[in-house]
Amino acid sequence: MSGDGKGDAVVPVLLSGGSGTRLWPVSRTSLPKQFWPLVSPRSMIEETVRRALGPGFAPPMVVCNEAHRFMVAEELLRAGVEGARIVLEPVGRNSAPAIGAAALLAAERNPDAVLWMMAADAAIADVPALHRALAAAVAAARQGLVVTFGMRPTAPETGYGYIEQGEPLPGLPGVCALARFIEKPDAAAAATLAASGRHLWNSGMFVFTAGTLLAEMERHAPEVLPALREAVAKRSEDRDFIRLEAEAFARVPSISLDYAVAERTGRAAVVPADLGWSDVGSWGALWELGAKDADGNVTVGDVLLEGASGCYVRSDGVLTAVVGLSDAVVVVTDDAVLAMHRDRAQDVKKIVDRLCAAGRPEAVKHLRSPLPRQGDDKA
Amino acid sequence: MSGDGKGDAVVPVLLSGGSGTRLWPVSRTSLPKQFWPLVSPRSMIEETVRRALGPGFAPPMVVCNEAHRFMVAEELLRAGVEGARIVLEPVGRNSAPAIGAAALLAAERNPDAVLWMMAADAAIADVPALHRALAAAVAAARQGLVVTFGMRPTAPETGYGYIEQGEPLPGLPGVCALARFIEKPDAAAAATLAASGRHLWNSGMFVFTAGTLLAEMERHAPEVLPALREAVAKRSEDRDFIRLEAEAFARVPSISLDYAVAERTGRAAVVPADLGWSDVGSWGALWELGAKDADGNVTVGDVLLEGASGCYVRSDGVLTAVVGLSDAVVVVTDDAVLAMHRDRAQDVKKIVDRLCAAGRPEAVKHLRSPLPRQGDDKA
Numbered sequence: 001m002s003g004d005g006k007g008d009a010v011v012p013v014l015l016s017g018g019s020g021t022r023l024w025p026v027s028r029t030s031l032p033k034q035f036w037p038l039v040s041p042r043s044m045i046e047e048t049v050r051r052a053l054g055p056g057f058a059p060p061m062v063v064c065n066e067a068h069r070f071m072v073a074e075e076l077l078r079a080g081v082e083g084a085r086i087v088l089e090p091v092g093r094n095s096a097p098a099i100g101a102a103a104l105l106a107a108e109r110n111p112d113a114v115l116w117m118m119a120a121d122a123a124i125a126d127v128p129a130l131h132r133a134l135a136a137a138v139a140a141a142r143q144g145l146v147v148t149f150g151m152r153p154t155a156p157e158t159g160y161g162y163i164e165q166g167e168p169l170p171g172l173p174g175v176c177a178l179a180r181f182i183e184k185p186d187a188a189a190a191a192t193l194a195a196s197g198r199h200l201w202n203s204g205m206f207v208f209t210a211g212t213l214l215a216e217m218e219r220h221a222p223e224v225l226p227a228l229r230e231a232v233a234k235r236s237e238d239r240d241f242i243r244l245e246a247e248a249f250a251r252v253p254s255i256s257l258d259y260a261v262a263e264r265t266g267r268a269a270v271v272p273a274d275l276g277w278s279d280v281g282s283w284g285a286l287w288e289l290g291a292k293d294a295d296g297n298v299t300v301g302d303v304l305l306e307g308a309s310g311c312y313v314r315s316d317g318v319l320t321a322v323v324g325l326s327d328a329v330v331v332v333t334d335d336a337v338l339a340m341h342r343d344r345a346q347d348v349k350k351i352v353d354r355l356c357a358a359g360r361p362e363a364v365k366h367l368r369s370p371l372p373r374q375g376d377d378k379a
Numbered sequence: 380m381s382g383d384g385k386g387d388a389v390v391p392v393l394l395s396g397g398s399g400t401r402l403w404p405v406s407r408t409s410l411p412k413q414f415w416p417l418v419s420p421r422s423m424i425e426e427t428v429r430r431a432l433g434p435g436f437a438p439p440m441v442v443c444n445e446a447h448r449f450m451v452a453e454e455l456l457r458a459g460v461e462g463a464r465i466v467l468e469p470v471g472r473n474s475a476p477a478i479g480a481a482a483l484l485a486a487e488r489n490p491d492a493v494l495w496m497m498a499a500d501a502a503i504a505d506v507p508a509l510h511r512a513l514a515a516a517v518a519a520a521r522q523g524l525v526v527t528f529g530m531r532p533t534a535p536e537t538g539y540g541y542i543e544q545g546e547p548l549p550g551l552p553g554v555c556a557l558a559r560f561i562e563k564p565d566a567a568a569a570a571t572l573a574a575s576g577r578h579l580w581n582s583g584m585f586v587f588t589a590g591t592l593l594a595e596m597e598r599h600a601p602e603v604l605p606a607l608r609e610a611v612a613k614r615s616e617d618r619d620f621i622r623l624e625a626e627a628f629a630r631v632p633s634i635s636l637d638y639a640v641a642e643r644t645g646r647a648a649v650v651p652a653d654l655g656w657s658d659v660g661s662w663g664a665l666w667e668l669g670a671k672d673a674d675g676n677v678t679v680g681d682v683l684l685e686g687a688s689g690c691y692v693r694s695d696g697v698l699t700a701v702v703g704l705s706d707a708v709v710v711v712t713d714d715a716v717l718a719m720h721r722d723r724a725q726d727v728k729k730i731v732d733r734l735c736a737a738g739r740p741e742a743v744k745h746l747r748s749p750l751p752r753q754g755d756d757k758a
Contacts, residue, residue: 025700306729313718319741320716321404321730324723325707330716337699337711339692339718344703350685351700362698 010138010207011113012052013102016045016064016072016120017092021352022282022345025336026316030365034121035071038280039289045072045120049079051127052116059083061105062120063098066090069241090246095204096260097228097252100217101244103210104232111211114141117257118205123289125276133273136174137207145269146216146262147175147207150200151277156190159281159346161202161258163270178268181258200270203277206257216267221260227251283329283338284345287312301332312342316370335367389517389586390492391431392481395424395443395451395499396471400731401661401724404715405695409744413500414450417659418668424451424499428458430506431495438462440484441499442477445469448620469625474583475639476607476631479596480623482589483611490590493520496636497584502668504655512652515553516586524648525595525641526586527557529579530656535569538660538725540581540637542649557647560637579651583658585636595646600639606630661724662708662717666691680711691721695749714746 020033027033034045042050045062052060059081064072066088076084087101099117106113116134124130137147150163161184166177181202185193193199208216217224227248234245262268278285290298290312297308301315307324315332322330327342338348355363399412406412413424421429424441431439438460443451445467455463466480478496485492495513503509516526529542540563545556560581564572572578587595596603606627613624641647657664669677669691676687680694686703694711701709708719717727734742 025698304730304733306726306733307723315716318712318714318716319404319734319739320718322718323726323730324720325704325718326720328704328707328718330718332716333697335697337694337697337709337716339699339701339704339707339709341703341705344686347685347702351683351702354683354685355698360698 009058011058012060013115013117014062014120024352025333039123045075046079061085061102063087087242093252094254095257096255100228103213107210113210123278130275133271137271140172140175140269141207146267147269149203149205150270150272153194156194158190162193163200163202165198178270181263216261216265220264282345336362388437390437391439392494392496393441393499401727403731404712418502424454425458440464440481442466466621472631472633474636475634479607482592486589492589502657509654512650516650519551519554520586525644525646526648528582528584529649529651532573535573537569541572542579542581544577557649560642595640595644599643663724715741
């Protein structure tokens with residue numbers, strides 16, 4: 001995004017809190033999907049940061065799990081970022097406290113700072129379109145709106161929440177009123193929503209000023225702010241990291257921004273857009289995103305196919321051969337193998353749950369160094 | 380088999396020449412399937428040797444690839460065998476030279492010695508039935524017949540050759556004339572053969588005296604014997620191994636016993652039997668042989684299933700999860716993974732061929748120690 005000439009640069013705020021277990025065995029709690037090169041040779045988080053660099057952008061803030069701090073810092077280095085603020089959560093408290101902390105920190109410098117909140121682990125194919133949508137959103141945010149991005153549906157997805165789009169807002173090109181949020185639908189409802197022409201996927205990206213967010217949070221989720229303010233006030237800060245104070249932060253209720261603010265505020269707006277966006281929430285999504293051979297297969301790494309079709313096959317480890325399977329997912333790491341029908345991609349969680357129940361370390365961490373950077377030349 | 384009181388003990392001759400590439404990635408040229416615990420916690424060759432131990436049996440002879448000599452010796456030790464003769468082939472020359480060499484060596488001691496020739500890598504479920512069939516075959520062999528075992532078909536297999544059974548031979552209970560050998564059929568022909576009631580699978584097991592075999596070889600495949608006799612005469616022999624002389628053995632034509640003798644001799648007979656026999660020629664065969672769960676899955680090793688049915692899943696390496704696949708084969712070793720539709724089990728060879736063409740070591744050897752003995756508690 002180029003500078004808009006209207007004032008301060010936009011502050012990207014990346015929330016890096018997910019554990020990504022639906023992408024097991026690659027993604028695990030100790031090394032979740034944002035750190036893996038899944039859609040490109042770069043990690044998801046590096047790609048996300050790179051979409052928010054350049055004129056018009058302030059250095060990003062990243063809110064992450066304490067345990068991931070060095071991996072986040074390393075990815076920011078790789079992206080060439082200077083001056084980022086890495087905010088460490090002592091415990092996970094969902095998105096409202098995470099973005100609230102970022103807003104409090106930003107407001108100390110400038111309450112009118114425009115924050116662009118995004119997940120660290122989504123994919124966006126059309127970056128110029130993203131930056132056009134962002135410019136529209138920033139203009140609306142400067143007028144005090146809480147602006148989300150609504151993705152025009154390309155399929156009747158049941159894995160996303162939906163947004164009903166209202167009338168265009170006068171004087172704000174590309175921005176519409178937001179009629180309502182709709183929970184993740186069942187298949188029949190998703191088909192209706194996707195075909196309606198006025199329903200959009202809820203991308204979870206938002207733009208607002210720090211002041212607007214905090215005011216709306218004060219109004220609609222006042223229980224969040226007292227302990228959060230205390231955790232920010234009592235933070236410890238060194239050259240690399242900002243540590244929210246643990247005891248106070250633990251008292252902050254765990255609540256999503258959608259629930260705390262977005263679904264309640266009277267200031268909601270939406271920018272409808274076609275960005276080639278995906279939350280990369282399953283191996284099936286990675287198959288959708290991948291470059292396919294003539295038989296509809298996507299392969300990553302040391303893979304041989306023979307009579308396979310519609311498969312996603314990824315090896316971050318040993319030689320992997322797939323023969324005569326259709327619509328399968330085969331994912332190989334150094335310490336686990338998953339072979340699955342692509343339609344069952346949501347059931348990976350059942351395997352992870354069983355591994356957790358059995359106390360298996362493969363549920364949460366890689367037993368050998370997965371060295372994801374060595375995947376660069378494979379992805 | 381108990382002693383039959385008619386003279387010398389039966390000499391088991393195990394041919395251990397196969398490379399078993401259809402069971403890649405477990406079986407490879409350098410460590411083929413006979414050395415793996417595939418059907419039981421014991422290796423295939425140990426199981427085979429154990430079926431030929433006890434009263435009535437002389438110590439076995441094993442004809443094997445020079446490169447496999449210590450593994451063969453180790454498996455014989457594990458089986459508790461004393462006094463075995465391990466005959467090393469400098470190069471592979473198919474089954475006629477292998478059994479011919481064993482016959483020449485046995486005939487030096489006793490031309491009337493009864494040899495029981497068998498592959499080292501087949502499975503037989505019903506050992507008492509095997510020993511009953513063997514007793515019938517031995518009686519016929521002592522009358523100068525070349526006796527094979529014909530397995531009553533349990534399915535229209537296209538992977539086996541067939542034998543047409545003739546009339547029962549008078550005075551030899553359980554032994555029939557052998558009308559003809561039939562090459563591996565196509566699916567339609569296999570269905571006809573399997574349903575006919577008079578066609579049997581060709582097991583490749585034979586019983587004959589050393590003298591009978593050599594006389595029939597002289598008559599029907601005379602080109603085999605001169606160089607073979609020379610290779611045996613010039614052998615070097617130490618405490619553990621008998622090494623056939625390389626230069627002479629290299630001049631022996633490569634030819635199967637079926638082609639050299641069995642299909643040509645006028646002395647052929649067959650013992651029809653139900654032994655639960657399998658040549659374990661594919662992963663599909665191992666699925667057939669394995670103990671199945673309620674959904675028809677066979678698992679070996681560190682395997683988790685979720686909504687799988689009709690699958691064969693084996694890990695000799697890392698944790699392996701299979702979700703929502705039907706009729707699949709998933710085989711995991713330390714340096715390769717195969718995921719395949721069970722109906723495509725014959726296509727493994729295509730993968731191995733491609734790996735060979737690419738100079739990939741995984742085609743022929745294990746990159747890390749596969750430690751098959753550690754599989755004992757998994758199989």
